[in-house]
Amino acid sequence: MESLKNHCLSMVFLVICSAALSLALPQVQRHQFVIQETPVKRLCKTQSSITVNGMLPGPTLEVRNGDTLEIEVVNKVRYNATIHWHGVRQMRTGWADGPEFVTQCPIRPGGSYTYRFTIQGQEGTLWWHAHSSWLRATVYGVIIIRPREGEAYPFPKPMRETAIVLGEWWNANPIDVVREATRTGSAPNNSDAYTINGQPGDLYKCSSQDTTIVPIDAGETNLLRVINAALNQPLFFTVANHNLTVVGADASYVKPFTTSVIMLDPGQTTDVLIKGDQPPARYYMAARAYQSAKNAPFDNTTTTAILEYKSAPCPAKKGINGPKPIMPPLPAYKDTNTVTAFSQSFRSLRKAEVPTDIDENLFFTVGLGLNNCPPNFPSSRCQGPNGTRFTASMNNVSFVLPQNFSLLQAHQQGIPGVFTTDFPGTPPLQFDYTGNVSQSLYQPITGTKLYKLKYGSRVQIVLQDTSINMPSSLQLHRSTTTFSGGCHHKQQAHLTTLTSCFLLPHDVSLPETVSSYHVHTLRPNQCNSAVVQAMEAPVDTVWSLVRRFDNPQAYKHFLKSCHVIVGDGNVGSLREVQVVSGLPAGSSTERLEILDDERHVLSFSVVGGDHRLRNYRSVTTLHASPNGKGTVAVESFVVDVPPGNTREDTCIFVDTIVRCNLQSLAQLAQNMAKTQNSFSP
Known part of the structure; x- marks a missing residue:
């Protein structure tokens, strides 16, 4: 046993030297969201609105790709509530997605719930909002996902970044609005105003004092993160005399293109660059409805914010007539041609493989x-x-x-x-x-x-x-679904399947119930691989070692100790393992994703700690060997390729560790089986 351990350690040290994996560590961020009633004055009227932490919009979450968020939501209002993390790929954390009675029961008044999930393979702008009734009219906020430490945007670094959140405002309780519509069977009342960062803007009564100001200086290139948080209305957005260069949408980079106006459906985000290339002045940013449905009533008002150059003349003050902001032209409400031209301008930054074989x-x-x-x-x-x-x-x-x-x-x-x-x-x-x-x-x-x-x-x-009753444009929201991928060594559609990407020993075939667990979503700049190990020990004996989420060091000799820090060893539990000295890690925080005693499947992901591999996910399955006397163990994984390294380097590095672990598992299980047989009558 000791010689095997030393042999594996030597192999790993050689791989470490050649791969030179140097990574900045992802972080675990912890926040508390308190859903509460807050007096809010808009359109000359103060009313009690539902907010998070007394803010409208709510708190902005700023993270990096690979970070984990842990957010305790406390419900102090009289309504049920949940929070949805709109657009976040919930990779095996579906229970954290948030839609009421879909992935969770609501948080009752006076109750709380903690969401925990990891941002994996996404960069750009998303948002969060309530997902119970119409609470999201005022319960929403921004999620900013920056590149990992040491990595850069695929466009020139902006001087400033500003979130532009488009919303709707009712001079009424939004819950009462939707309840009345449900009671009468009619359409809900239209909103009384649109908003930018919670403020209606200069064109509405009693609103000029608090109009949102967005700073810029001559020569700057700034990033605007535009989000449509309106409940039902697609919106045009433009800035007077300025072009917008679209560089991202829904936390994905796109091939840059320039336009004077963008259109966002409810829930969509668009990242645009804006240059300070106009005479120093004050320019309106404006948003109003795009309405494709015929004969349908809608809110036809316009919300504004102000793009203000630092060196612009001072704005008008009491008793002084100052220059008014310049107003941009806006498309007609039913300008489908503009929408079509904008939508057809989107191109992927990189080639996207599309599956040709459809199930x-x-x-x-x-x-x-x-x-x-x-x-x-x-x-x-x-x-x-x-x-x-x-x-x-x-x-x-x-x-x-x-x-x-x-x-x-x-x-x-x-x-x-x-x-x-x-x-x-x-x-x-x-x-x-x-x-x-x-x-x-x-x-x-x-x-x-x-x-x-x-x-x-x-x-x-x-x-x-369909033209049943009222034809109109449609938007599909794919919650927690991803369609990107590939395969180590060989490109395969959007999903990577173990049996089609990796050569198995000629005498090994995977049952369908096993192979389905080794289907991985592979994003750009990731690699995946698998290791197969035959063992002369019964499945139950091997499984008794593998299933111990609290004791991986029993056969993983690169681990020094393990402590379960959250949970009792069931799915969702977290463990913290200490790694032996000399390896490119000190500790690792890992979450149990799957523990299936019937099918003999265990999966975990790395969510934190002093480790050097990001977005690492592993699945181990056991099944009986063809002769029925032994076990075949398969462990597949997906992991990010670190900057400066190749997929080949990364996979060799992880393969070596996994292979040594499974060899150690085989030796330990076979010794246990021999001992058990010696005591058998």
Whole structure:
């Protein structure tokens, strides 16, 4: 045993010297969000609004790619609440995503909940918001994700960075607005104003004093992080006399292009560079609606902020007439040509592989239907067209949220009666989606219906708007789903599958139930690999060693000690391991992602500590060898390629450690099996 340990240590030291992995360490940030009522004055009126920490917008989270966020949310209001981290890829932390009754039950009044997740492979701008009813009208804030320490933007470093958060404001309690719409079956009342960073701006009454000011100086190039936090309204955004160079969207870099106006659907973010290349003055930033639906009422007002040059003449003061900001032209409300030209300008910064072999081909029609008025409802509750009630649907199904268990909890715990899995993958009836639609198709069915996807499957989704009642533009929000990837040595569509990317011994084949766990999403600048180890020991014996999340040092001789710091050894637990001296790490904080005693699967990810490998994720599976007497262990991993290193260097480095661990596991398990056999009758 000792000779094996020394041999492996020697191998690792050689690899370390050749790879020269030098990394800045990711951080664990801890925050507290208190959801509370706060008096807020807008449009000449003070009202009690729901905020986080008394701020509107709420606190900005500034992190680096690879950092972990731990946020305790305390609910001190009379409504249920959750927080959704919009656009964050929840890599095996789906329970931290936040949609009420989808991934979690709501935080009840007086309760609290701690979200913990890691930013992995994303840089740019995202945002967070409440995901319970219409609380997000005022409960929202910015997430700024900068490159890792020592890495740079793929564009010239800006002199300043400013978040521009577009929102909506009601002179009423937004919860009451949506409840009234639900009661009457009609559309919700339009907002009374749009806002920039919580302020309506000069064009609204009682608002000039607090108009948002964005500083710039002649010759500067600054970064604006623009977010549409409005509930329902796509918005145009422009700056008078200035061009905008788009460099990112939704925490992904794009090939830069220049435009005078951008359009954002609700929930979208766009990063733009703006140059101080105009005469020093004050210029309006302005946003107003893009409305593609015909005959639909909308808020047609305009919100403004002011881009102010440092050397600009002083603004008007009491009794003094100063220069007014320059107002930009804005597209017409229904200017679809401008929107189309803008949308078609987006290009990936790097080549994106698209899967050609599709496992699931889905076709979803989306529309705003009408339900007939129930016989027991008075006319006051059926104020949609011709005495009906509005209801949205996909494939003629109007989704109903569960009331007692979240969908994720019901799935994980096998709770019956919460949802069904019969959501149709195609429309139940094909028709002319954009022509005159029979009113018999206006009324959808209701249900909590889901469509099951096999883990690792390649999915194509076609979205088709319909002219049922009111055709309009659509936006798809993919929560916690990612579509980037590749494969170590060989490029494979968007997902990497162990069996198609790595050569296994000729006598080893993976059961489908095992191979599915080794499907990894691979982002640019990552590598992945796998190690296979045969052992002359029963699966149960080997599993008794592997499953001990609290005792990895039993066979991982590069680890000196281990302490579980959060949890009791079940999924979600955190351990802190100390590494033997001489290796390129001092300690590592690791989270247990999967522990499946039935299928013999364990997965963990590195989330912190003094380690040199970022975004490391590992999956270990065990299955019986072909003769039924031994065990085949497979450990696959994904990890970032450090700056200055190649994928080959990185994979050789990690491969060596994993291989030594599995060799040690085999020797220990085989010795245990021999001991057990010697005591057998």
